[in-house]
Amino acid sequence: MTITSEEELERLKAIGRICAIARDTMASALEPGMTTRELDDIGRKVLDDHGARSAPEVTYQFPGATCISVNEEVAHGIPGSRVINAGDLVNIDVSAEKDGIFADTGASYIVPPGATRRLEKLCSDGKKAMWSGIRAVRTGGRMADIGDAIGKFAGTNGYTLIRNLASHGIGHGLHDEPGEIPTWPDRSERRRIGEGLVFTVEPFLSLGGRMAEEKSMDDPWTLVSVPPAPCVQYEHTIVATRRGAVVVTLAA
Numbered sequence: 001m002t003i004t005s006e007e008e009l010e011r012l013k014a015i016g017r018i019c020a021i022a023r024d025t026m027a028s029a030l031e032p033g034m035t036t037r038e039l040d041d042i043g044r045k046v047l048d049d050h051g052a053r054s055a056p057e058v059t060y061q062f063p064g065a066t067c068i069s070v071n072e073e074v075a076h077g078i079p080g081s082r083v084i085n086a087g088d089l090v091n092i093d094v095s096a097e098k099d100g101i102f103a104d105t106g107a108s109y110i111v112p113p114g115a116t117r118r119l120e121k122l123c124s125d126g127k128k129a130m131w132s133g134i135r136a137v138r139t140g141g142r143m144a145d146i147g148d149a150i151g152k153f154a155g156t157n158g159y160t161l162i163r164n165l166a167s168h169g170i171g172h173g174l175h176d177e178p179g180e181i182p183t184w185p186d187r188s189e190r191r192r193i194g195e196g197l198v199f200t201v202e203p204f205l206s207l208g209g210r211m212a213e214e215k216s217m218d219d220p221w222t223l224v225s226v227p228p229a230p231c232v233q234y235e236h237t238i239v240a241t242r243r244g245a246v247v248v249t250l251a252a
Helices: 006-029 036-049 055-060 117-135 144-156
Strands: 067-070 073-075 089-098 101-110 167-169 176-181 198-201 204-206 211-216 219-226 231-233 236-241 244-247
Touching (some): 006 036, 006 236, 073 231, 101 117, 117 144, 117 198, 117 236, 117 244, 176 198
Antiparallel strands (some): 073 219, 089 101, 101 231, 167 176, 167 198, 204 231, 236 244
């Protein structure tokens, strides 16, 4: 999607804020003993209360309002009976639609108490990796600058990146033009960033993981790291401008 009017921008900001509120409300509710379904119900209520619809449900008939991935799971975890424990690494990914416009956001959290320094640093650096990519966004700039910036941060700090889960265009649909955008260095990426282009920036930073694959034949949704390793994802929906990226998935 490319923003063509102030009215479109306001609709994008509105659904972006709703997604952010759902993400943050779910994160605040995280506690040992709750199930991922109970956590998903909290996110669903926020979306319902704001007149928004779950994007994965309406687009792909995903069996949940949000994606909740725990420990070995990298992305697209199905909410269900899994019990969340202290010290677990939980990713919350919220995407939704309102008034014909979609937004997407995500973040990883360690359930207190019991956080290890290793995972705390991974989470802290996961945010930094995302922001390094966001800072590389500028109208007329190279799309490859995003992956180059994230790759430089990851390499300098001893991390790997999951290389088959990319950022993506968003707006008129959950996955919109310009399609997938690599969040790792990719010499084949030669596109330029257009004014008003809307897309996500969402690196998957890992302590050794390089790819994501299906968890099991019985679960076509949930993805795990290959090789097995802790992984975090942080994601914002942004609009490209001449002055840089405008982030729309902030709660305030």
